[in-house]
Amino acid sequence: MENAFSPEDLARRRSRSKRLAWLIGGAVLLLYIAGFFLKR
Amino acid sequence: MSTAIAHPGNPHDEHYPGGLMRWLTTTNHKDIGTMYLTFALMMFFVGGLMILAVRAELFQPGLQLMKPEFFNQLIGVHALVMIFAALMPAATGFANWMIPLMIGAPDMALPRLNNWGFWLLPPAAILLTMPFTLALFGIGDGAIATGWTFYAPLSVQGGMGVDFAILAVHILGISSIMGSINIIVTIFNMRAPGMTMMKLPLFAWGWLITAFLLIATLPVLAGAVTMLLTDRHFGTHFFNAAGGGDPILFQHLFWFFGHPEVYILLLPVWGLMPHVLSTFSRKPTYGYTAQVYSFIAIGVLSVVVWAHHIFTSGMPIPALVYFMFSTMSISIPLAVLFFCWIATMWRGAMTFETPMLFAIGFIVLFGIAGLTGLVLADVAADAQYHHSYFVVAHFHYALFAGGIMGVITGVYYWLPKWTGHMYSEKLGKLHFWLTVIAFNLTFIPQFFLGLAGMPRRIPDYALQFAEFNAISTIGAFILGFSQLIFAYNIWCCVRGGTKVEARVWEGAEGLEWELSSPPPHHSWEIPPVIR
Ligand code: HEM
Ligand SMILES: [Cu+2]
Numbered sequence: 001m002e003n004a005f006s007p008e009d010l011a012r013r014r015s016r017s018k019r020l021a022w023l024i025g026g027a028v029l030l031l032y033i034a035g036f037f038l039k040r
Numbered sequence: 041m042s043t044a045i046a047h048p049g050n051p052h053d054e055h056y057p058g059g060l061m062r063w064l065t066t067t068n069h070k071d072i073g074t075m076y077l078t079f080a081l082m083m084f085f086v087g088g089l090m091i092l093a094v095r096a097e098l099f100q101p102g103l104q105l106m107k108p109e110f111f112n113q114l115i116g117v118h119a120l121v122m123i124f125a126a127l128m129p130a131a132t133g134f135a136n137w138m139i140p141l142m143i144g145a146p147d148m149a150l151p152r153l154n155n156w157g158f159w160l161l162p163p164a165a166i167l168l169t170m171p172f173t174l175a176l177f178g179i180g181d182g183a184i185a186t187g188w189t190f191y192a193p194l195s196v197q198g199g200m201g202v203d204f205a206i207l208a209v210h211i212l213g214i215s216s217i218m219g220s221i222n223i224i225v226t227i228f229n230m231r232a233p234g235m236t237m238m239k240l241p242l243f244a245w246g247w248l249i250t251a252f253l254l255i256a257t258l259p260v261l262a263g264a265v266t267m268l269l270t271d272r273h274f275g276t277h278f279f280n281a282a283g284g285g286d287p288i289l290f291q292h293l294f295w296f297f298g299h300p301e302v303y304i305l306l307l308p309v310w311g312l313m314p315h316v317l318s319t320f321s322r323k324p325t326y327g328y329t330a331q332v333y334s335f336i337a338i339g340v341l342s343v344v345v346w347a348h349h350i351f352t353s354g355m356p357i358p359a360l361v362y363f364m365f366s367t368m369s370i371s372i373p374l375a376v377l378f379f380c381w382i383a384t385m386w387r388g389a390m391t392f393e394t395p396m397l398f399a400i401g402f403i404v405l406f407g408i409a410g411l412t413g414l415v416l417a418d419v420a421a422d423a424q425y426h427h428s429y430f431v432v433a434h435f436h437y438a439l440f441a442g443g444i445m446g447v448i449t450g451v452y453y454w455l456p457k458w459t460g461h462m463y464s465e466k467l468g469k470l471h472f473w474l475t476v477i478a479f480n481l482t483f484i485p486q487f488f489l490g491l492a493g494m495p496r497r498i499p500d501y502a503l504q505f506a507e508f509n510a511i512s513t514i515g516a517f518i519l520g521f522s523q524l525i526f527a528y529n530i531w532c533c534v535r536g537g538t539k540v541e542a543r544v545w546e547g548a549e550g551l552e553w554e555l556s557s558p559p560p561h562h563s564w565e566i567p568p569v570i571r
Binding site: 028 | 146149217222232256263264565567
């Protein structure tokens with residue numbers, strides 16, 4: 001890649017990271033909440 | 041060239057506060073890594089002091105020093121401190137320091153999240169240990185006394201120490217989840233051009249699997265202890281048999297987290313080993329691909345074997361058989377790793393600097409953990425060994441000889457890179473031999489005690505166990521005090537010493553050795569060229 005780690009490239013990498021981070025965070029929260037509906 | 045990519049060698053191209061504010065507000069992966077490691081070392085000694093008090097009580101039969109209630113509190117908080125406040129933060133410190141250097145990234149992907157993840161730890165550690173202090177002033181009846189496993193119904197009935205521990209575990213869990221998210225997105229998005237996943241250093245691979253395991257299992261632990269909290273204070277009956285709940289459900293939920301947790305503690309170390317072994321054998325790592333697939337296999341298997349911890353709690357026979365064989369099957373990918381470690385050293389030009397000594401000590405002693413694990417995985421045999429000192433010995437071969445000695449390996453291996461100075465080899469070797477001898481002196485007797493029927497988590501015991509317990513206590517004190525050599529060696533190395541080059545060890549390969557020692561404040565502002 002030509003301009004790796006240029007400010008634009010870094011900004012792109014960071015925003016991609018943020019999106020994935022929120023996605024994982026959401027999955028974690030879902031898993032946590034799902035537990036309370038556990039029936040036996 | 042614009043100022044944004046000026047550098048390397050100009051650590052002051054940005055303004056940041058000095059003193060305490062620097063550490064409170066830092067978003068630099070190396071500063072944060074240093075804080076994690078320092079915190080872990082401090083908590084290692086806190087947890088160590090607790091267990092030395094326990095061993096002192098067990099030196100002789102009879103009650104000498106403390107009440108049984110206090111004894112139970114020390115054992116439980118020792119484990120929680122060692123697992124959540126020493127081993128896990130140490131591994132996260134390694135990740136922060138090394139993953140950006142190794143994958144050619146300028147920093148972690150989400151630096152502010154990184155700062156936050158660390159600063160949740162000290163309050164959590166204070167919450168965990170505060171009930172001890174409060175009890176001194178007559179408030180409450182001390183810390184959590186259920187052991188680290190929180191089993192209901194004891195934890196439903198316990199004093200306010202349980203509430204403190206529940207809150208602390210929530211905070212520690214949030215911190216770990218934030219750290220894991222950061223590591224995953226960093227590895228996925230911040231690699232230098234050309235650093236493909238199958239070129240990723242094994243240390244980063246080990247951590248990647250660890251991070252996924254944390255994300256899959258910590259919410260379950262958090263859920264379980266939240267349910268415990270509502271049982272205690274808000275009238276629910278998840279785990280209360282009298283109200284139609286099921287205490288065994290808690291055990292399943294806990295171990296669904298608890299078993300993967302032991303691999304969480306070890307995968308970063310397994311990732312580190314091939315680097316050290318290859319460096320000091322002056323040979324490339326043997327079986328890179330096999331090791332990556334073994335990590336993945338172990339990660340997957342680790343979430344489907346949890347009930348081997350509760351064979352004796354009662355379950356249908358097909359379930360017993362399933363959990364026995366699935367547990368045993370983990371030893372297959374584990375054996376692949378052992379094979380690769382040995383093959384990496386095979387016919388190499390080996391030298392035995394301190395990190396290499398600890399790595400070899402790790403392989404031998406951790407092997408004993410695996411072998412005794414197989415013994416415990418046998419349903420028929422476990423009926424006798426469960427809740428005995430045999431289990432305690434087994435998991436200390438895993439968590440001290442595997443986890444802690446692995447972390448020590450990493451510290452000696454990377455300390456010169458971090459500080460720019462060489463540590464004292466003489467003290468390092470002394471530390472190694474004292475640690476290995478004292479460790480075995482402490483824990484070999486515990487295998488025999490367990491086989492002879494001594495239960496774990498009791499402050500007093502029958503007379504026939506006296507000799508082995510005395511030996512174990514002597515070993516534990518030597519083991520504890522020899523760690524002071526480690527701390528002293530680190531201290532001196534941070535303060536000064538012989539300067540080292542970028543490639544600290546002649547056989548070392550990898551991007552991290554191409555940056556100066558210590559590396560510049562911003563790691564890879566210009567991406568490295570990857571062959
Ligand atoms: C082939 C490998 C292994 C097998 C088959 C195995 C099997 C077992 C079994 C069956 C138990 C339950 C014993 C009982 O309570 O009756 C156990 C306990 C334990 N194992 Fe392992 N194990 C293995 C490796 C490990 C590793 C690598 C670690 C840690 C990094 C580890 C950490 C623990 C811990 C912490 C406990 C006790 C937890 C407690 O009750 O407080 N084991 N192991
Ligand atoms: Cu297990």
